[in-house]
Amino acid sequence: MTSGLGAALAIAKKDIIIQLRKKFEAFSMFLFALIAVLAYSFALVSQGSIPADVGSAMLWVIIFFMGMFGFAPIFLSESETGTLRGLATAPIPAWAVYVGKVIYGFVLMGIVEVFLVPIISILFGFSFLNDIPLTVAVLVVGTLDLSAVGSMASALVMPSEAKATVFPLVYFPTATSGLILLIEITKIIVLGPGVVPIMLLFEILLAHLIAMLTLSASVFHFALSP
Amino acid sequence: MALKDISLDFSENGIQGLFGANGAGKTTLMRIISTLLRPHSGTISVMGFDPQEEPEEVKKYLGLVGDKTLLYDELSGIENLRFYSKLYGLHRDFFETQVEELSQRFAIKTWLEEPVKNLSTGLKKRLDIVRSLIHNPMLLLLDEPFSGLDKDTTEDFWDYLNEHRNTRTTIVTTHNLALGANLCDEFVTLRKGVVINQGPISQFDQTL
Numbered sequence: 001m002t003s004g005l006g007a008a009l010a011i012a013k014k015d016i017i018i019q020l021r022k023k024f025e026a027f028s029m030f031l032f033a034l035i036a037v038l039a040y041s042f043a044l045v046s047q048g049s050i051p052a053d054v055g056s057a058m059l060w061v062i063i064f065f066m067g068m069f070g071f072a073p074i075f076l077s078e079s080e081t082g083t084l085r086g087l088a089t090a091p092i093p094a095w096a097v098y099v100g101k102v103i104y105g106f107v108l109m110g111i112v113e114v115f116l117v118p119i120i121s122i123l124f125g126f127s128f129l130n131d132i133p134l135t136v137a138v139l140v141v142g143t144l145d146l147s148a149v150g151s152m153a154s155a156l157v158m159p160s161e162a163k164a165t166v167f168p169l170v171y172f173p174t175a176t177s178g179l180i181l182l183i184e185i186t187k188i189i190v191l192g193p194g195v196v197p198i199m200l201l202f203e204i205l206l207a208h209l210i211a212m213l214t215l216s217a218s219v220f221h222f223a224l225s226p
Numbered sequence: 227m228a229l230k231d232i233s234l235d236f237s238e239n240g241i242q243g244l245f246g247a248n249g250a251g252k253t254t255l256m257r258i259i260s261t262l263l264r265p266h267s268g269t270i271s272v273m274g275f276d277p278q279e280e281p282e283e284v285k286k287y288l289g290l291v292g293d294k295t296l297l298y299d300e301l302s303g304i305e306n307l308r309f310y311s312k313l314y315g316l317h318r319d320f321f322e323t324q325v326e327e328l329s330q331r332f333a334i335k336t337w338l339e340e341p342v343k344n345l346s347t348g349l350k351k352r353l354d355i356v357r358s359l360i361h362n363p364m365l366l367l368l369d370e371p372f373s374g375l376d377k378d379t380t381e382d383f384w385d386y387l388n389e390h391r392n393t394r395t396t397i398v399t400t401h402n403l404a405l406g407a408n409l410c411d412e413f414v415t416l417r418k419g420v421v422i423n424q425g426p427i428s429q430f431d432q433t434l
Contacts, residue, residue, distance in 0.1 A: 003315075010312040018300040086296035086357075089260050090313035091285035225264065 004099070007092035011100025015074075016107055029069045030112045034119065036062045041123040049125025056186035059120055063113065064146065064179055070108050071150025072157075072167045074101050079158045087224070094221035098151060102213070105147035113139060126190050134198065138185050141202070145178040145209040152216040155223035174212075181205040228254035229419040232268075236412075239392055243410035243427065244399040250416040252399040256369050259397070260288055273365060286314075289363030291371045295354035299343035303334065303353045306342060307360055314361040321360070328356040332382055348376045355383055368398040372405060384409065 019026055040058050044050040050058070078084040087097050117139065121128055128135040153171040160166045185201045228251040236242050244252045257263040258270060261277040261284055270276065275283040290296070297306050304325070311321040329335040332352040337345060345353065351374060358366065366387075372380050387396055387409065400406045406413070413430045415423040423430075 006315075007313050010309060014298065014301070014305075014309050017305070018298060021300045081299070082292070082294035083296050083298060085262065085290070085292070085294075086310065087313070088262055089285055089288060089290055090310070091282045091315075092313055093282065225262070 004093045004096040007090070007096040008099035008103060011087070011097060012103035012107065015101070015104035019104075019108060025070075025073075026108060026111060029066050029108070030115060032069055033062050033066045033112060033116050036065065037116070037120055037123055045123070045125060052126050052190040053187050055120075055124040055126050056190055057183045058124065059117070059186060060142070060179055060182045062116070062120075063109065063143070064175060066112060066116075067105075067109060067146045067150050067175075068168060068171060070112075071105055071147070071154050071171065072164070074105060074151055074154040075158050076154070076163060084158075084224070094224050095217035097224060098155070098217050098220040099213075101151040101154075102144070102147045105151055106144050109143045109147060110140075113143065128186075128189060130192055131189050134202070135186075135189055138182065138189065138202065138205075141205055141209055142178070142182040145182075145205065145212060146175055148209060148212040148216060149175045149178065152212070152220075152223070155220065158223070178205060178208050178212075181208065229258075229265075229416075232419075232421060234414060234421065234424070236395065236397060239395055240411040241387060241391055241396045241398060241409055243406040243413040243430075244397060244416065245403060245406055245413060245430075246399075246416035249418070251419040252416055253369055254419075255416070256367050256397070256399060259365075260290060260367055261285060286361075287364045289358040289361070289366045290369075291355055291358045291367070292369040293373050295350050296357060297342045297350060297354055300341060302341050303338040303345070306353065307338075307357060310357055311360055316361055324360050324362065325356075328359055331386065332356055332379070347374055348379055351375050352379055352382075355379075364394060366394055366396040368396060370399055370401065372400060372402060 037058075040062075041050070044054060044058070049055075075084065078087065088094075117128065150171055153167060153174060156170055157163045157166040181201055181204055185198055185205065188198050188201075228249075232251075232255070234255075244255065246252050254263060258265050259272055259277065261281040264278055270278075272284045273287045277284045297303075298309070301309065307325055308321070316324075325338075326335075329338055332355055334349060334352045334356060337349055337353070342350060342353065355371075371383065375383070390396075391411070398406065398410065407427060407430050410427050410430075413424065413427050414421055415430075
């Protein structure tokens with residue numbers, strides 16, 4: 001029997017390969033994000049930049065909505081094609097399926113963010129370079145957090161016939177607390193870091209991620225049951 | 227409730243037929259055995275394990291073929307098999323031996339590099355059968371396995387099941403009673419969730 005983590009990596013790798021072969025889904029996420037950035041920059045940029053607090057919020061709001069594109073179908077296609085039964089009957093712990101999807105969601109969002117963040121930085125006229133390691137850490141933890149919440153929300157709405165309606169209703173409330181923290185931390189980074197308040201907020205964000213991952217993983221077998 | 231007061235004991239090895247009309251409870255029973263459904267009451271033991279308490283132990287021994295394949299369209303045949311082999315933790319040498327043997331047996335060797343979405347329905351079915359057998363399961367659950375199968379694939383699969391009759395337990399549900407009667411050693415007939423008849427296939431009455 002394979003280890004849970006090995007199975008999770010196999011599931012993530014399989015999903016990434018499928019996504020890269022489909023191409024259009026990742027591209028549509030990027031296109032949505034780019035259009036949103038352009039629209040916000042037309043609407044809000046004055047004298048070459050937008051207020052840092054507004055810009056920080058916009059960054060994470062765009063990533064949040066982009067996540068709705070990416071996470072909503074994470075289990076949908078497996079459920080519709082029947083392949084979810086293959087995962088559910090494989091001798092792997094249920095949490096491995098969940099963690100695999102979280103890793104996949106993280107990679108998918110990460111690929112888009114690699115292009116998106118520099119574009120936002122240029123068009124919104126503010127810099128994340130005040131604290132590069134912290135910026136990277138916040139992007140990694142924040143994206144993982146959204147992926148953890150989004151993957152669970154996607155699994156929970158599987159039995160619903162109105163998935164498209166129910167998904168945001170589950171995703172939004174569970175992601176909001178992490179989203180607020182991400183906006184606050186990014187605002188401080190952009191304005192100029194004050195290490196103490198950032199670290200406190202970052203620790204709370206990290207705790208949120210760990211809580212979401214462990215809670216979701218521990219009850220995920222219920223989501224896999226028909 | 228799809229099943230009521232069921233008490234069944236499937237023999238080790240051999241082919242067991244699970245017959246009944248639509249809604250009789252065949253698929254529900256298969257789902258309970260395969261750990262996908264939890265019974266509201268009662269107990270079940272599969273290969274000596276409780277599917278609810280030790281699902282991973284049960285799943286190690288299970289092979290599943292249903293009316294829908296469990297294959298990913300965007301992946302090639304070999305990528306699908308490799309993915310499932312990782313989930314089952316198969317050793318590389320064992321996996322390659324199995325692929326070689328089964329792909330020849332089910333005549334899909336030349337199609338293994340092709341994306342599944344490009345394969346015909348019959349080839350997909352063959353590949354799905356190989357997928358279900360890749361870890362050499364001791365318990366094979368076949369839920370309407372012959373639906374949508376062409377004549378050649380049905381015969382190949384039939385021959386394979388026959389050859390492994392004494393070394394593997396196979397439970398098969400089918401609407402095709404004539405086919406089932408020829409293939410199975412023992413049978414269970416369900417109607418509206420209740421067992422109405424069971425025994426050696428020689429006692430099977432298709433009119434029930």
